[in-house]
Amino acid sequence: MRHILSILVENEPGVLARVAGLFSGRGYNIETLNVAPTLTEGLSMMTITTVGDEAIIEQIVKQLRKLVTTLKVVDLTDVKSVEREMMLLRVDAEGSKRAEVLRIVDIFRCKVVDVSPDELVLEVTGTQDKLNALVSLLQRYGIKEAARTGAVAMRRGMQE
Amino acid sequence: MELTGAQILLESLRREGVEVVFGFPGGAVIDIYDQLPNYPLRHVLVRHEQGAIHAADGYARATGKVGVCLVTSGPGATNTVTGIATAYMDSVPVVIITGQVPTPLIGNDAFQEVDIVGITRSCTKHNYLVKDVRDLSRVIKEAFYLASTGRPGPVLIDLPKDVQTQLTEYKYPKTIKMRSYNPTYAPNPKQVAKVAAVVRRAKKPIIYAGGGVIASEASADLAWLARSFNMPVTATLMALGCFPAEDPLWLGMLGMHGTYAANMAISNADLILAIGSRFDDRVTGKISEFAKNAKIVHIDIDPTSIQKNVPVDIPVVADCKSFLTALRQTLEPTLEAEPAAGLEAWNSKVAAWKVEKPLSYNQEGTVIKPQFVVETISRLTKGEAIITTEVGQNQMWAAQFYAFNRPRSFISSGGLGTMGFGFPAAIGAQMACPDRLVIDVAGDGSIQMCIQELATAVCYNLPVKIVILNNGYLGMVRQWQELFYKKNYCATCLDVAPDFVKLAEAYGAAGFRVTDPAKVESVLAEAFALPRPVIVDVVVDREENVAPMVPAGKSITEMILV
Ligand SMILES: Cc1ncc(C[n+]2csc(CCOP(=O)(O)OP(=O)(O)O)c2C)c(N)n1
Numbered sequence A: 001m002r003h004i005l006s007i008l009v010e011n012e013p014g015v016l017a018r019v020a021g022l023f024s025g026r027g028y029n030i031e032t033l034n035v036a037p038t039l040t041e042g043l044s045m046m047t048i049t050t051v052g053d054e055a056i057i058e059q060i061v062k063q064l065r066k067l068v069t070t071l072k073v074v075d076l077t078d079v080k081s082v083e084r085e086m087m088l089l090r091v092d093a094e095g096s097k098r099a100e101v102l103r104i105v106d107i108f109r110c111k112v113v114d115v116s117p118d119e120l121v122l123e124v125t126g127t128q129d130k131l132n133a134l135v136s137l138l139q140r141y142g143i144k145e146a147a148r149t150g151a152v153a154m155r156r157g158m159q160e
Numbered sequence B: 001m002e003l004t005g006a007q008i009l010l011e012s013l014r015r016e017g018v019e020v021v022f023g024f025p026g027g028a029v030i031d032i033y034d035q036l037p038n039y040p041l042r043h044v045l046v047r048h049e050q051g052a053i054h055a056a057d058g059y060a061r062a063t064g065k066v067g068v069c070l071v072t073s074g075p076g077a078t079n080t081v082t083g084i085a086t087a088y089m090d091s092v093p094v095v096i097i098t099g100q101v102p103t104p105l106i107g108n109d110a111f112q113e114v115d116i117v118g119i120t121r122s123c124t125k126h127n128y129l130v131k132d133v134r135d136l137s138r139v140i141k142e143a144f145y146l147a148s149t150g151r152p153g154p155v156l157i158d159l160p161k162d163v164q165t166q167l168t169e170y171k172y173p174k175t176i177k178m179r180s181y182n183p184t185y186a187p188n189p190k191q192v193a194k195v196a197a198v199v200r201r202a203k204k205p206i207i208y209a210g211g212g213v214i215a216s217e218a219s220a221d222l223a224w225l226a227r228s229f230n231m232p233v234t235a236t237l238m239a240l241g242c243f244p245a246e247d248p249l250w251l252g253m254l255g256m257h258g259t260y261a262a263n264m265a266i267s268n269a270d271l272i273l274a275i276g277s278r279f280d281d282r283v284t285g286k287i288s289e290f291a292k293n294a295k296i297v298h299i300d301i302d303p304t305s306i307q308k309n310v311p312v313d314i315p316v317v318a319d320c321k322s323f324l325t326a327l328r329q330t331l332e333p334t335l336e337a338e339p340a341a342g343l344e345a346w347n348s349k350v351a352a353w354k355v356e357k358p359l360s361y362n363q364e365g366t367v368i369k370p371q372f373v374v375e376t377i378s379r380l381t382k383g384e385a386i387i388t389t390e391v392g393q394n395q396m397w398a399a400q401f402y403a404f405n406r407p408r409s410f411i412s413s414g415g416l417g418t419m420g421f422g423f424p425a426a427i428g429a430q431m432a433c434p435d436r437l438v439i440d441v442a443g444d445g446s447i448q449m450c451i452q453e454l455a456t457a458v459c460y461n462l463p464v465k466i467v468i469l470n471n472g473y474l475g476m477v478r479q480w481q482e483l484f485y486k487k488n489y490c491a492t493c494l495d496v497a498p499d500f501v502k503l504a505e506a507y508g509a510a511g512f513r514v515t516d517p518a519k520v521e522s523v524l525a526e527a528f529a530l531p532r533p534v535i536v537d538v539v540v541d542r543e544e545n546v547a548p549m550v551p552a553g554k555s556i557t558e559m560i561l562v
Helices: A015-025 A054-066 A097-107 A128-141 B005-015 B027-038 B049-063 B081-089 B133-148 B161-165 B189-201 B211-215 B219-229 B260-268 B320-335 B344-356 B370-381 B393-401 B422-432 B451-459 B475-484 B500-507 B517-529
Strands: A002-010 A030-037 A043-051 A070-075 A081-092 A111-116 A119-126 A143-148 A152-155 B002-004 B020-024 B042-045 B067-071 B094-100 B126-129 B154-160 B167-169 B205-209 B233-235 B250-253 B271-275 B295-300 B314-317 B386-389 B438-443 B465-470 B510-514 B534-539
Touching: A002 A015, A002 A054, A002 A152, A015 A030, A015 A043, A015 A054, A054 A070, A081 A128, A097 A111, A097 A119, A097 A128, A119 A128, A128 A143, B002 B005, B005 B027, B005 B133, B005 B161, B020 B049, B020 B422, B027 B067, B027 B094, B027 B154, B027 B161, B042 B422, B042 B451, B049 B067, B049 B081, B049 B094, B049 B422, B049 B451, B081 B094, B081 B154, B094 B133, B094 B161, B126 B133, B133 B154, B133 B167, B154 B161, B189 B271, B189 B295, B189 B314, B189 B320, B205 B219, B205 B260, B211 B219, B211 B320, B219 B320, B233 B260, B250 B260, B250 B393, B260 B344, B271 B320, B370 B393, B370 B438, B370 B465, B370 B517, B386 B393, B386 B422, B393 B438, B393 B465, B393 B475, B422 B438, B422 B451, B451 B500, B465 B517, B500 B510, B500 B534, B510 B517, B517 B534
Parallel strands: B020 B042, B020 B067, B067 B094, B094 B154, B126 B154, B205 B233, B205 B271, B233 B250, B271 B295, B295 B314, B386 B438, B438 B465, B465 B534, B510 B534
Antiparallel strands: A002 A043, A002 A070, A030 A043, A081 A119, A081 A143, A081 A152, A111 A119, B002 B167
C-alpha cells in the first residue's frame, strides 16, 4: 500500500543523504520525495511517498525516527490529511489544438505560465490522481516535457 | 583562551576522560600528533588502522567506556571501515577521528581525499564533517554522548587539516542540547506490570539475554530474576558471561551452534523474556518455526529491533537495566505474600535436555581436539580471563567450551563476524585491564589478517596470549563445504602458512607449538605465566567440526548433533 510520510528533520548538510541512504541501504523504495525548509529556522520538512506492507512501513518509520537528525515522523496515511502535487507541462499547442488545450486548462484549473506560437507551458496542482488524469488527457496533443514535484502533504485540522 | 583545532580536540578528549587513543599518523592528522605529547593521553601506535579501530572496540567492550581511534585521511580512514562496521553491528561505543584534506580542497579529488562521512554513513550511529573550528568542541561533546547513550555505537568525526590549525576561543560545553535525539531509558510502567503478570503465570519460561544486558550492566538484576523465579537462562553469543556458566539455571548459548538444551528449551517455552537481544537469524533459525507456542516479551532500547524479525506480544522500549530494576521493584514486594510458583516439571525437563545431549567431544588418541584446548584454557583460568576470538570454528568453540562467569569477559565480533578482530581487540582489552589475563582464541586463517599487531603488543609490553587452534583450514567454511557442498574444499586449505613460533620470535614475542594432547595443559600454563605476548600454535584435528549445528534456514530444533 502507498504511504505518505511527513518527516521533520534538522536542516543540515547530509540529512537528505541519510534519509535517502536509509531507504536504499535497506532495500526500501522511495516513490516521491520532497524537501524544503519549514517556517522554523533550522528545520526542514520532507514528504516521502513509499510503498510497502505494514511491517515494512513500521520499520521505515522506526528507522527514520532513529536517525539522529530526525525530529518527527508521521505516517499521514493513518490520519486525515491533504495532499498536493505541482506539475509543469510543456504541451504541443499548434494551430487547431490550441483552443482544445486551453479548454482543458480551464476545466482542470491549470495556469498557463508560458506561451509561444506552437506550445504552452502549464502549471497545475492537485492530487496525484488529478495530475495523472490531466497527463492522459493531454497526451494526445503531445506532451513535450513534464516536471513533477512529488507529493507534499499535511494533516487536516480538528483532529483528536 | 584561544586554542587550535588540534588542541581543542585533545583537550576535549581529556575532559571526556579518555586515557588511551589507538592510532596511526599521517599528513592529515600531523597537527594533532604534533600536540599529542602535551596532553595526558596514552597513544598506542598500531601497525594498521584496522588494528586501531578493533583495539578501540576491544577497549570499549572490556570497560564499557568509549574507545577512541585516530587515523589520517584517505587510506587511513578507509582502513577503519571494517572495524567501524564491526562496532556498529555489535553496538559498541567508539569515537573515530579521521583527518581530512583542507576544506578548500574537499571535493577536488585531492591527494588522500576520500568522502569518509559518505562511506561510513550506513555503518555509524552518526558522523560529522567539521568545517568550522568553532563547531568542534560541540561536535566532540555530541559524539561522545551519542556513542555512549541509547543504543551505543560508533560515531565518526572527520576533521579537515586546516580546521586543526585554526584558532578559536575554547569553551567545552557542559550540557548537550539535541532536540532530535532522546533515547528512552525508563520502561512504560504499564508494560512492566504486564511483564510481571506473565512472569507470574508462566509454566515454561526462559530468559533469552542479549548484548544489551552487558551494555547496560544489568547482570546482577538478571540473575535475581532468574533465581527468584527458577527461570532457565540462555544467551546470544554477545551476551556470554552475563549470567554465570556455573549456575544450574544456565543453558549455554542458543542458535545455530547453540546447545541442545537451549534450543529445545526456547522452542518448547511458553514465555520468552528477550532482554537486550535482537532475534538475529543465527539465533532464530527458520522464523516460521521459531518458538511457536511462546508468548514473547521483548525489551530493547532500540525500537527498530522490536517486531523486526519476530512478532512480539509485549514490546518494551527501555534500557535493560532500567527495565530489570523496575520489574524487580514490582515483583519483589509480592514475593513474600505470594512465593514464585515452583516450576519443577519444566526445570526437570530442561535439566534432562542438558544431560541428554551435552556439548561433547572425544579427546582420545594422539591428535589434539580444539574443544579440549578451550576447555583446558577455561579450567586453567577458572573462567576469569578475558577471552577474545577471531571468527570461525575457533569462535564457536570458545563460546561453547569456555565457562564464562563474568560480563565483559567474552569479546567477539558477533554481528559482522570479522576475521582479524580478536587479536587487536585483545590489545585494546589488555590496555584497559592490565591486571587481567587476555587470551585471543584464534584460527590459523583469521590470525593472519591482523598479525602485524604483534609489533604493537611487543612495543607496549602487552602480555596478550594468542592461542591458535591450527587446523590448516579456513575451518568453518571447510565445515560447510563438507556438510553442504560434497566436500568440495575449494580455497579453504591453508597449505602455506608461516611458522607461527618463528613469527612470534621474529616480532620479539614468545612462541610455543603443541602437537601432543598430553602437553596442552603444561604449555598453556607456561604461556599464561609469561609476562609477555605469546603465540601458542596448537596443531589440532584438521577436520573437527563444530556441533551442534543448525543448517541455515532450518528450525533450531533440527540440529546436526555430532
Ligand atoms: C574478513 C572476513 N573474511 C571472510 C570471512 C568468512 N569466513 C568466516 S569463518 C572463515 C574461516 C576462518 O578460518 P580460521 O580463522 O582458520 O578459523 P577456523 O574456522 O579454522 O577456526 C571465513 C573465511 C569472514 N568471516 N571475515
